[in-house]
Each structure stands twice: as structure tokens, then as C-alpha cells.
Amino acid sequence: MTVSTQELLLSRIRDVPDYPKPGVLFKDITPLLADPAAFTALTEELAELCVRHGATKIVGLEARGFILAAPVAVRAGIGFIPVRKAGKLPGATLSQAYELEYGTAEIEVHAEDLAAGDRVMVIDDVLATGGTAEASLELIRRAGAEVAGVAVLMELGFLAGRERLEPALRGAPLEALITL
Numbered sequence: 001m002t003v004s005t006q007e008l009l010l011s012r013i014r015d016v017p018d019y020p021k022p023g024v025l026f027k028d029i030t031p032l033l034a035d036p037a038a039f040t041a042l043t044e045e046l047a048e049l050c051v052r053h054g055a056t057k058i059v060g061l062e063a064r065g066f067i068l069a070a071p072v073a074v075r076a077g078i079g080f081i082p083v084r085k086a087g088k089l090p091g092a093t094l095s096q097a098y099e100l101e102y103g104t105a106e107i108e109v110h111a112e113d114l115a116a117g118d119r120v121m122v123i124d125d126v127l128a129t130g131g132t133a134e135a136s137l138e139l140i141r142r143a144g145a146e147v148a149g150v151a152v153l154m155e156l157g158f159l160a161g162r163e164r165l166e167p168a169l170r171g172a173p174l175e176a177l178i179t180l
């Protein structure tokens with residue numbers, strides 16, 4: 001990725017102090033989504049990572065991860081698999097509970113969407129504590145699939161998500177376009 005692309009992306013991320021709770025500096029991507037040049041550049045960078053790492057499926061994490069992962073999947077020509085918050089998927093699911101920066105949650109995937117032989121790239125907007133990504137890797141492996149990697153727009157380095165995720169990656173790459 002060029003420095004100017006990285007600067008464009010960074011310039012479209014807005015800091016919102018004390019949201020959703022006091023003490024949290026929320027990284028808002030809505031200005032980036034509203035800028036077609038920035039959103040297109042982001043989509044192309046993430047799609048290139050998926051292809052480079054040999055992904056055969058793309059998992060997007062609800063909800064902001066969906067916004068990024070869906071156009072990336074189309075751009076890369078790879079199938080999109082939604083990982084949703086609990087209770088939203090109608091078929092037989094695998095579930096995983098986890099903690100995040102400001103609460104707890106549970107995510108699910110349709111068990112039939114992933115199988116042995118799949119190489120799955122996880123896409124999300126933010127890696128914060130790493131809890132969400134860690135839970136998604138657990139789901140992918142429980143479904144029998146292989147992890148191709150995790151790709152995020154931004155990593156909040158001060159929350160040490162990379163260190164937390166390291167064991168669950170088992171050598172797969174964690175790609176962050178921006179580290180803050």
C-alpha cells in the first residue's frame with residue numbers, strides 16, 4: 001500500500017472521545033465509507049490481501065465488518081460468509097462467546113457455510129482487544145476450515161489485540177492497513 005493511500009484512509013477516520021462509554025476513544029469509519037475514493041482504495045487493498053494469502057472464503061464480522069467484507073469479496077471473486085451476533089442466523093449454527101473493549105457478546109456462523117478445505121480470511125474494521133477476531137478464528141476452526149489470516153483496516157496497538165490473537169492465529173498473518 002502506498003503512503004498516500006494510507007494517509008487517505010487515516011484522514012477519513014474520525015475520533016469520537018467517550019463513545020460508547022467514558023474512556024473509550026471510538027474510531028468512526030463513517031467518513032471513510034462516505035468517500036468513494038477512500039472506500040474503493042480500502043476495498044482494493046483488502047481484496048489484494050485476500051488473494052495474496054490464498055483465501056477461498058471471506059468471513060465478515062457483524063456489523064461494521066460486513067460493510068467492508070462484502071465489497072472485498074465481490075472485488076476478489078471470493079464467497080462471503082457472515083459471522084453474526086447471536087440469534088440472527090436461521091440455520092444450524094456454531095456459537096462462540098467473547099469479551100470486547102466495552103462489553104461482552106456472542107457470535108455465530110452457519111455451520112454449513114464452512115468446511116474442511118476452505119481457507120478463510122477474516123475481515124473487520126478494527127482490531128481492539130482482539131476478542132472478536134479470536135472468537136471468529138475459534139468458530140472457523142470448529143467448522144473444520146483453515147484460517148488464511150485476519151485483515152483489518154486498523155489495529156489499536158495500545159490495546160494489545162495482536163498479542164492476544166497470536167496463539168489463535170497459529171502462524172496465520174494478521175494484516176492491519178493502519179496501526180494506531
Ligand SMILES: O=P(O)(O)OC[C@H]1O[C@H](OP(=O)(O)OP(=O)(O)O)[C@H](O)[C@@H]1O
Pocket residue numbers: 061062063064065099100101105124125126127128129130131132133161
Ligand atoms: O478487538 P475487539 O475488542 O473485539 O473489538 C473489535 C470489534 O468491536 C467492534 O464491533 P462491535 O462489537 O462494537 O460491533 P458493531 O460492528 O456492530 O459496531 C469492531 O467492529 C470489531 O468487530
Ligand SMILES: Nc1ncnc2[nH]cnc12
Pocket residue numbers: 024025026027028100101126128129156
Ligand atoms: N475504540 C474503538 N473504536 C471503534 N471500534 C471499536 N471496537 C472496539 N473498540 C473500538
